[in-house]
Amino acid sequence: MNAQPFTLAGHHLIARASGALYWPAQRLLCISDLHLGKSERIARRSGTLLPPYEVHDTLTRLESEITATEARHVVCLGDSFDDLDSMLSLPEDARLWLTRLMAGRDWTWIEGNHDPGPVTIGGTHRAALALDGLTFRHIASAQKGEISGHYHPKAVLTPKGRQVSRPCFLIDSVRAILPAFGTYTGGLRWSDPVFGALMEPGARAYLTGAAVHVVPMPARRPT
Amino acid sequence: MPAAFHHWFATKGWSIHPHQQEMLDRSDAPALLLIAPTGGGKTLAGFLPTLVDLAVEPRPGLHTLYVSPLKALAADIRRNLSTPVAEMSLPIRVEDRTGDTSQTQRKRQRADPPHILLTTPESLALLVSYEDAPRMFAGLQRVVVDEIHALAESKRGDQLMLALARLQTLVPGLRRVGLSATVEDPKAIARFLAHHPDPCEILRADSGPDPDIAMLTTDEPPPWSGGGAAYAIPAVLEQVRAHKTTLIFHNTRAQAEIFFHKLWLANEDALPIGIHHGSLDKTQRQRVEAAMVNGDLRAIVCTGSLDLGIDWGDVDLVIQIGAPKNVKRLVQRIGRANHRYNAPSKALLVPANRFEVVECVAALEAVRAHTLDGDPRGPGPRDVLCQHILIAACAAPFDADALFAEVTGAGPYAALTRAAFDACLDFVATGGYALRAYDRWQRLKLTEGLWHLRDPRAARQIRMNIGTIQDTDTLKVRLKNRFGGQPLGEVEEGFAATLTPGDTFLIGGQIVRYENLREMTVEVTRRADKPPKIATFMGTKFATSTxxxxxxxxxxxxxxxxxxxxxxxxxxxxxxxxxxxxxxxxxxxxxxxxxxxxxxxxxxxxxxxxxxxxxxxxxxxxxxxxxxxxxxxxxxxxxxxxxxxxxxxxxxxxxxxxxxxxxxxxxxxxxxxxxxxxxxxxxxxxxxxxxxxxxxxxxxxxxxxxxxxxxxxxxxxxxxxxxxxxxxxxxxxxxxxxxxxxxxxxxxxxxxxxxxxxxxxxxxxxxxxxxxxxxxxxxERLLGEEAARLLEEAGLGAVDKA
Incomplete structure (x- = not known):
C-alpha cells in the first residue's frame, strides 16, 4: 500500500509512502525538510561539488504528490531551504516552478532552524500553524496534537540478517514526526535517545519507500 | 665499495651477495627492479648505493626516500639500517614518517629532512601536497620502493607512481629502485615503476633452492564442502609440535577465527599459539608480533596481514589452510618460512574440502613447474588521478599541459588520453556535470593560464582526504567495564546490526557476548553462554586464478x-x-x-x-x-x-x-x-x-x-x-x-x-x-513479513483501519 491512515487528535490523516502527510478533511498536504539548495550551500561552504540535481528531484516528487492528492493547501514544515542564501540563489527555473506549484492553492512556509527568516518567494510565512486542533511546527514541543519534522527519523531493521534502513514517520497518540522529504537528506536512527524521550511507549514507525510498512518502534532499553 | 664496508661485511662474517654488488654497480640506472626471495638481503641491496654514496661524500639534505606498504615495515627498516650506520659511524640520519609520526617531528622533518626518509604512499602524497615540497625534495637522489609487487596490486601503487612523477619534475635526475618478491610478469612491474618512457633494468637474485612443499596427509579424508578444515586440526597440531615456529595461513579472517578457536579446544599441551589478522586491535597485533620475535610462540594463525614485511626469523614451517587460489601468493607465503638464504622453505597445504584436494595438487604442480599466475594490471584508475589533481592544486597553481605531461610520466598512466585527463580536471574544477551549476563556486579556477584553488582554505580539507585505502564501515569492539574496557578489534557495521543483546561471536579467538552499542562502539563481555555467530569481514575474497x-x-x-x-x-x-x-x-x-x-x-x-x-x-x-x-x-x-x-x-x-x-x-x-x-x-x-x-x-x-x-x-x-x-x-x-x-x-x-x-x-x-x-x-517482501511479525509480537496485529 502506498499510504497508511492513522488518527491523531481525532483527525483522520494519511502517511504516504513518499514521506508526505495528507489530511483529507482539509485537503492539506504537509512535507518537511526539503533542504532545497543543499548542493549549492555545500559548494559555497566547503568547495565540494555534489551533483546539482537535488532541487529538480525534490520538486519533481513534490509536484507528483500535489497532483496525486489534489491538495488545496501545502504546508512546508521548515528547513525548506538549506539556508536563506540557498533560497535567494535558487536557480530561476526552480523559482518559477515553485511559483507555478503555489498558484491556485494556499501555501504555508513554517520556519525551521535552517531557514528562520522570511521567505520572499510567495506563500505565507509563519513560526507555526494551528488548524482545527492540530499544530504544525518544525521542532516537536510538549504540545499535544502536533505535527513536526526536523529530526529526519529513519528506521533500521534487519529482516533475515539483511540490513534495511528507511526514512519513517514516528507516530503515537499525541504527535507525528515526519521524515525528511528532500532528496539530499540523511536520517537519524529511530533508536536515538531523542526519540525515546519524545515518543510514547507503543509508538509506531511508518516506513516510507515503495510501500508503507508499519512497525512498532523498538522498546527503550535501559542503558 | 669503500674499505669500511668491506671491513663491516667481514666483521659480520658475511660476503656481499652478487645481486647486492650488482645493485651497487648499476646505481646510476634511472630505474632498477630487483626480484629476490625473502631473506635475500633485498633491503640492504636497495640501500647500499645510498650508504656508500653518503659515506664517500657526506652532505646534508634528503638523499633517499624509501616507500613501503606497511607503517610497521618502515619502523622495522629504520631499526635494521641503524645497525650498519652506527657500526660504521656513517654520517647518515634515518627517520620514518607515517601516520603515527608526531606533529612536531613532522614539522621538523619538512624544515630539516633526514638523509633517508622512510615512509608510506599516503604520507608521501601528503608531503607532495605542501607548498614547500620543491625545497624539501631539492637534493633527492634515489627512491626505493619496497614490496612493489604488493603495492602494484592496489590503488596505493597508482597513487605512489603519480607522486613519484611529481618528484621527477622537481628533481629530474631521480633514480628509482623497486624491490619485489617473485612475480609472474616482472616486465609489467618494471613498466609500472619506471618513469615513462625510461627503461627499467630487471635484476634477479638467485631464487635459492626449491621449496619443500607437500599436501598434508590426514587419516580422515577432507569433507565434501566447507572451508574450515577442522578435520585437519590433530594433524596440524602434530606439525606444530614437530617444528619450532609455524605460520598457519588462512584465506579469510572469519576462517582464521574459527580455526584458532577449534585449535585451542584441541590444544591439550597448551602450546603457545597466537592469532593475527587485520581486524584485531593494533595493540593485540603488536603483542603477538613481539611474542613472535622473541620466539615465545610456537604458531600463529594468520591471514594476509602477515604476507608482507617484518622478518620473523625462526619460522620453519608454513601451513596454508584452504586452497591457495593463486600460485603466486602461495609462493610468496611459502617464502615466509626460513628467512635464511639458500635454505629451502618448508610448507604444507591443507585442502579444506574434496574439491580443494584437486586444487592443491594443481597448485603444487604449478609451484614445482615455476609457473606463476596473475591478472594483467589495468590502466591507472582515474579516481586516483582526480585526487592527484587536487593534490597538485594544493601544492601550487598548475598548467594543465604541464600536469598532463607529468602524470603520463607515471607508468600506470602512460597511456592516459588527453580527453580522459581533461574530463578528470573538469570534474575536479567544476564538478563536470551536464548541468553547469557551479560557476560561482568552482573548486579550481583558471587564472592567467594556471589552475588554482578558488578558496585556499580548501587545501586543509583536501589533505585530510588523501589516500586510497578503502575504509569499510566498521565498529570498534571493546570489553564492557566501568573504565572503558580493553579494545579487542572491530567488526563490520552490517554484522553488528544483526546482533541482539545476548548473542555471542568470535573475535581474536575469544567468544564474547554482545551487550550493547555505546557511542558507536560494540560493548561485549566474556559471558559466553551461547554458540558463537561468525563475524563477517569485508576483506577480499580471492577467486581462484585463471x-x-x-x-x-x-x-x-x-x-x-x-x-x-x-x-x-x-x-x-x-x-x-x-x-x-x-x-x-x-x-x-x-x-x-x-x-x-x-x-x-x-x-x-x-x-x-x-x-x-x-x-x-x-x-x-x-x-x-x-x-x-x-x-x-x-x-x-x-x-x-x-x-x-x-x-x-x-x-x-x-x-x-x-x-x-x-x-x-x-x-x-x-x-x-x-x-x-x-x-x-x-x-x-x-x-x-x-x-x-x-x-x-x-x-x-x-x-x-x-x-x-x-x-x-x-x-x-x-x-x-x-x-x-x-x-x-x-x-x-x-x-x-x-x-x-x-x-x-x-x-x-x-x-x-x-x-x-x-x-x-x-x-x-x-x-x-x-x-x-x-x-x-x-x-519489500522481507520488510512486509518482518513488519507483520513485529506487529504481531507487539500485540498490535490490528493496525487501525481508519
Missing amino acids: QLSHRILTMFGQDDWPALPDHTRAWLHLQRDRSRLPEPGRLLIESFPWKGREHAVIYGFAGRNAMQTLGLLTTQRMEALGLHPMGFVATDYAVMVWGLDPLTDPEPLFAAENLRAGFESWLAGNAVMKRTFKASAIISGLIDRQTAGARKSGRQAAFSSDILYDTLRKYDPDHVLMQITREEALKGLVDFGRIEEMLSRTAGRIDLLRLDGITPLSAPLFLEMGRVPVQGAAN
Whole structure:
C-alpha cells in the first residue's frame, strides 16, 4: 500500500509512502525538510561539488504528490531551504516552478532552524500553524496534537540478517514526526535517545519507500 | 665499495651477495627492479648505493626516500639500517614518517629532512601536497620502493607512481629502485615503476633452492564442502609440535577465527599459539608480533596481514589452510618460512574440502613447474588521478599541459588520453556535470593560464582526504567495564546490526557476548553462554586464478590421477562414469531433478566472483525465459541454479550479446556499483572521508552516498564519476572479464547433459553456504513479513483501519 491512515487528535490523516502527510478533511498536504539548495550551500561552504540535481528531484516528487492528492493547501514544515542564501540563489527555473506549484492553492512556509527568516518567494510565512486542533511546527514541543519534522527519523531493521534502513514517520497518540522529504537528506536512527524521550511507549514507525510498512518502534532499553 | 664496508661485511662474517654488488654497480640506472626471495638481503641491496654514496661524500639534505606498504615495515627498516650506520659511524640520519609520526617531528622533518626518509604512499602524497615540497625534495637522489609487487596490486601503487612523477619534475635526475618478491610478469612491474618512457633494468637474485612443499596427509579424508578444515586440526597440531615456529595461513579472517578457536579446544599441551589478522586491535597485533620475535610462540594463525614485511626469523614451517587460489601468493607465503638464504622453505597445504584436494595438487604442480599466475594490471584508475589533481592544486597553481605531461610520466598512466585527463580536471574544477551549476563556486579556477584553488582554505580539507585505502564501515569492539574496557578489534557495521543483546561471536579467538552499542562502539563481555555467530569481514575474497583453473581443467583430461589421494581419485572416476568431467575448451552443464526441483550446474571455472555474477545473470535470463529460477549458489568452479522448470536449451543463456545486454541493466542497479561508487567518490574528492564517518555519530545532516549514485544515474548517467565507477566495478567484484574469458575459451561449445539426479561433482554444491535467493522485490517482501511479525509480537496485529 502506498499510504497508511492513522488518527491523531481525532483527525483522520494519511502517511504516504513518499514521506508526505495528507489530511483529507482539509485537503492539506504537509512535507518537511526539503533542504532545497543543499548542493549549492555545500559548494559555497566547503568547495565540494555534489551533483546539482537535488532541487529538480525534490520538486519533481513534490509536484507528483500535489497532483496525486489534489491538495488545496501545502504546508512546508521548515528547513525548506538549506539556508536563506540557498533560497535567494535558487536557480530561476526552480523559482518559477515553485511559483507555478503555489498558484491556485494556499501555501504555508513554517520556519525551521535552517531557514528562520522570511521567505520572499510567495506563500505565507509563519513560526507555526494551528488548524482545527492540530499544530504544525518544525521542532516537536510538549504540545499535544502536533505535527513536526526536523529530526529526519529513519528506521533500521534487519529482516533475515539483511540490513534495511528507511526514512519513517514516528507516530503515537499525541504527535507525528515526519521524515525528511528532500532528496539530499540523511536520517537519524529511530533508536536515538531523542526519540525515546519524545515518543510514547507503543509508538509506531511508518516506513516510507515503495510501500508503507508499519512497525512498532523498538522498546527503550535501559542503558 | 669503500674499505669500511668491506671491513663491516667481514666483521659480520658475511660476503656481499652478487645481486647486492650488482645493485651497487648499476646505481646510476634511472630505474632498477630487483626480484629476490625473502631473506635475500633485498633491503640492504636497495640501500647500499645510498650508504656508500653518503659515506664517500657526506652532505646534508634528503638523499633517499624509501616507500613501503606497511607503517610497521618502515619502523622495522629504520631499526635494521641503524645497525650498519652506527657500526660504521656513517654520517647518515634515518627517520620514518607515517601516520603515527608526531606533529612536531613532522614539522621538523619538512624544515630539516633526514638523509633517508622512510615512509608510506599516503604520507608521501601528503608531503607532495605542501607548498614547500620543491625545497624539501631539492637534493633527492634515489627512491626505493619496497614490496612493489604488493603495492602494484592496489590503488596505493597508482597513487605512489603519480607522486613519484611529481618528484621527477622537481628533481629530474631521480633514480628509482623497486624491490619485489617473485612475480609472474616482472616486465609489467618494471613498466609500472619506471618513469615513462625510461627503461627499467630487471635484476634477479638467485631464487635459492626449491621449496619443500607437500599436501598434508590426514587419516580422515577432507569433507565434501566447507572451508574450515577442522578435520585437519590433530594433524596440524602434530606439525606444530614437530617444528619450532609455524605460520598457519588462512584465506579469510572469519576462517582464521574459527580455526584458532577449534585449535585451542584441541590444544591439550597448551602450546603457545597466537592469532593475527587485520581486524584485531593494533595493540593485540603488536603483542603477538613481539611474542613472535622473541620466539615465545610456537604458531600463529594468520591471514594476509602477515604476507608482507617484518622478518620473523625462526619460522620453519608454513601451513596454508584452504586452497591457495593463486600460485603466486602461495609462493610468496611459502617464502615466509626460513628467512635464511639458500635454505629451502618448508610448507604444507591443507585442502579444506574434496574439491580443494584437486586444487592443491594443481597448485603444487604449478609451484614445482615455476609457473606463476596473475591478472594483467589495468590502466591507472582515474579516481586516483582526480585526487592527484587536487593534490597538485594544493601544492601550487598548475598548467594543465604541464600536469598532463607529468602524470603520463607515471607508468600506470602512460597511456592516459588527453580527453580522459581533461574530463578528470573538469570534474575536479567544476564538478563536470551536464548541468553547469557551479560557476560561482568552482573548486579550481583558471587564472592567467594556471589552475588554482578558488578558496585556499580548501587545501586543509583536501589533505585530510588523501589516500586510497578503502575504509569499510566498521565498529570498534571493546570489553564492557566501568573504565572503558580493553579494545579487542572491530567488526563490520552490517554484522553488528544483526546482533541482539545476548548473542555471542568470535573475535581474536575469544567468544564474547554482545551487550550493547555505546557511542558507536560494540560493548561485549566474556559471558559466553551461547554458540558463537561468525563475524563477517569485508576483506577480499580471492577467486581462484585463471591459470590455476586451467591447470585443474587440464588435469581432468588425464586418464587417471596417481597424484591424488585415493578418496579424491575415486570421486573423479565416479563423475566420469556417471556424467562427464569438465574440459578446458567446452562448457559443461548438468541438468537434473532433485527433491522436486530442477537443477542446472554450470561448470564455468571462472573464479568465485565471476561465477557469482554469472549466477545473477543467468537467473535473470531464466526468469525472462519463464523457467522460474528460485535461487543459485556459486563457487570458484561452478554455479548451480535451481527452479521449477528444467533447462533444455542453454544457447540463448550464453549468447555473448545476451549476457552483455543483461549485464548492462543488471549492473546499473547493483549493490556492487553503489559500493564501488562510494569508494571512488571518496578517492576522487567528491565526498569527504570525514563526512562518511560522521554518519556513524548519528548526525542526520550526513546522507548516504547511495543517494548521490541514484541521483547521477537518473540525471547525469554519463558523468565521469559514473564512468569511473563502471571501470572499477568491472575490474573488481563483478569480474566480468573472466566471464568474457570463459565465453571465448568455450566459444559456444556447450555440452548439456540431462541426468537422472545429483552427480558426484555437483554434490558438494548442495552443501555450499551463501545461497542467493532470486526474488525481484526481495526487500519489500522481507520488510512486509518482518513488519507483520513485529506487529504481531507487539500485540498490535490490528493496525487501525481508519
